[in-house]
Amino acid sequence: MKFLVVGVGAVGSVFLSFLSRAGYKAVGLVKPGRSLSKIKVEGIWGEFEQEVITVEDLSLVEYTPDVIVLSVKSYDTQSALEGLSSFVEKGSYILIAQNGYGNYEKAVELFGDDKVILSRIIFGAKRTNVDRVRITVCADPVVIGSPSGNIKEEFLNTLADIFSKAGIPTRHDREVYKYLWEKIIYNCALNPLGALFELTYGQLVENPYTREIINGIIDEIFMVLKAHRIETFHTSSEEYKRHFYEKLVPPTANHYPSMLEDIKKGKTEIDALNGAIVELGKQANIETPINSVITNMVKGVCYDKAFGGSGRCFG
Numbered sequence: 190m191k192f193l194v195v196g197v198g199a200v201g202s203v204f205l206s207f208l209s210r211a212g213y214k215a216v217g218l219v220k221p222g223r224s225l226s227k228i229k230v231e232g233i234w235g236e237f238e239q240e241v242i243t244v245e246d247l248s249l250v251e252y253t254p255d256v257i258v259l260s261v262k263s264y265d266t267q268s269a270l271e272g273l274s275s276f277v278e279k280g281s282y283i284l285i286a287q288n289g290y291g292n293y294e295k296a297v298e299l300f301g302d303d304k305v306i307l308s309r310i311i312f313g314a315k316r317t318n319v320d321r322v323r324i325t326v327c328a329d330p331v332v333i334g335s336p337s338g339n340i341k342e343e344f345l346n347t348l349a350d351i352f353s354k355a356g357i358p359t360r361h362d363r364e365v366y367k368y369l370w371e372k373i374i375y376n377c378a379l380n381p382l383g384a385l386f387e388l389t390y391g392q393l394v395e396n397p398y399t400r401e402i403i404n405g406i407i408d409e410i411f412m413v414l415k416a417h418r419i420e421t422f423h424t425s426s427e428e429y430k431r432h433f434y435e436k437l438v439p440p441t442a443n444h445y446p447s448m449l450e451d452i453k454k455g456k457t458e459i460d461a462l463n464g465a466i467v468e469l470g471k472q473a474n475i476e477t478p479i480n481s482v483i484t485n486m487v488k489g490v491c492y493d494k495a496f497g498g499s500g501r502c503f504g
C-alpha cells in the first residue's frame with residue numbers, strides 16, 4: 190500500500206516516520222521551504238531516526254497513493270483538500286487524521302463518502318523540533334472507519350492492520366463517528382479552557398470553577414447532539430460526565446492542549462470544536478451561551494495576537 194501524508198506536523202510526522210520505517214512507499218507534503226530528509230521519533234512508542242521523503246508540491250508526487258493521510262489543523266482543511274482531487278479521481282482514499290467536527294464533512298462534500306475514511310486519534314504527539322516528534326500519551330488505539338459503510342470493511346481492516354504492524358495501534362470500527370464525537374466533546378470541554386488558563390486537563394477538573402464551566406459545555410453539547418440526532422456511546426450528559434471524569438481525563442491529566450501553543454501563534458481550531466457546537470446549535474434554534482463565550486474568548490485572544498498582542502488571555 191502507498192501513502193501520501195498531507196501536513197507533516199506532530200501527527201503527520203508520526204504517520205510518515207512509522208510507515209516509512211515499515212517499508213511502505215510514503216511521501217510527506219510540506220509547505221515550501223519545509224522539506225525534511227529524516228524524522229527523529231521519541232516517546233512512549235520508542236526512539237528511532239527514520240529517513241523520510243517530503244515534497245513541497247503535489248506535482249512532485251510520482252505515484253497514486255492508495256491512502257492520503259490528511260493531518261493538517263482544521264483551519265487548513267479546505268485548502269489542503271482542494272489540491273487532492275486528481276489523486277481521488279485515480280482511486281486514492283482520504284484518511285481524516287484530525288480533531289473536530291467538519292473536516293470529514295468537507296472531504297465528503299468534495300469527494301463523496303465512498304472516498305473518505307474517518308479516524309479518531311487519541312495519542313498525543315508534540316513536535317520538539319522541525320524534524321523531531323515526541324509521542325507523549327496514548328489513551329486508546331486509533332480508530333478508523335467509514336461512517337457511511339460505503340468503503341469495503343476488508344480494506345479498512347487491512348489498513349488498520351498496516352498501521353498497527355507499523356507501530357501505530359489502530360483498529361477498524363464502523364462506529365468511528367461515535368468515537369470521534371466522544372473526543373470532540375472531550376476536546377470542547379478541555380482544550381479552550383486549558384489554553385485560556387494555561388492549565389493541564391487535571392488542573393481544570395480539580396478547580397471547582399473551571400469544572401463548572403466544563404459541565405456547562407458538556408450539557409450544551411448534549412442538547413445540540415440530541416436535536417441533530419447525533420449519537421455517541423452515552424445517552425445523556427450525566428452519563429458522559431461520569432465517563433469523562435473517571436476514564437478520559439486521568440490518562441491525560443498532565444496534558445496541556447495543543448490549542449495552547451496554537452493561540453500563542455494567533456491560530457485556533459475552535460471553529461471545529463466549540464464553534465461548531467454553536468453553529469449546530471443555531472441550526473437547531475438551541476442557545477449555547479457557554480460554548481459561545483468560550484469560542485469568542487479564544488478568538489479574542491487570537492485576534493489580539495494577530496494585532497500584536499501577547500496571544501495570552503491574561504497578559
Ligand SMILES: NC(=O)C1=CN([C@@H]2O[C@H](COP(=O)(O)OP(=O)(O)OC[C@H]3O[C@@H](n4cnc5c(N)ncnc54)[C@H](OP(=O)(O)O)[C@@H]3O)[C@@H](O)[C@H]2O)C=CC1
Binds near residue numbers: 195199218310312
Ligand atoms: N498533536 C496531537 O497530539 C494531536 C493532534 N490531533 C489533531 O490532528 C490534527 C493535526 O494536528 P498536529 O499534527 O498537532 O498539527 P501541526 O500544526 O503540528 O501539523 C500540521 C502541519 O501541516 C502543515 N500544513 C498546513 N497546511 C498544509 C498544506 N496545505 N500542505 C502541507 N502542509 C500543510 C502545517 O504547516 P504550518 O505549521 O506552517 O501551518 C503543519 O506543519 C489537528 O486536527 C489536531 O487537532 C489529534 C490528536 C492528537
Ligand SMILES: CC(C)(CO)C(=O)C(=O)O
Binds near residue numbers: 311
Ligand atoms: C490529549 C490529546 C493529545 C489526546 O489526543 C488531545 O486530545 C489533543 O491535544 O488533541
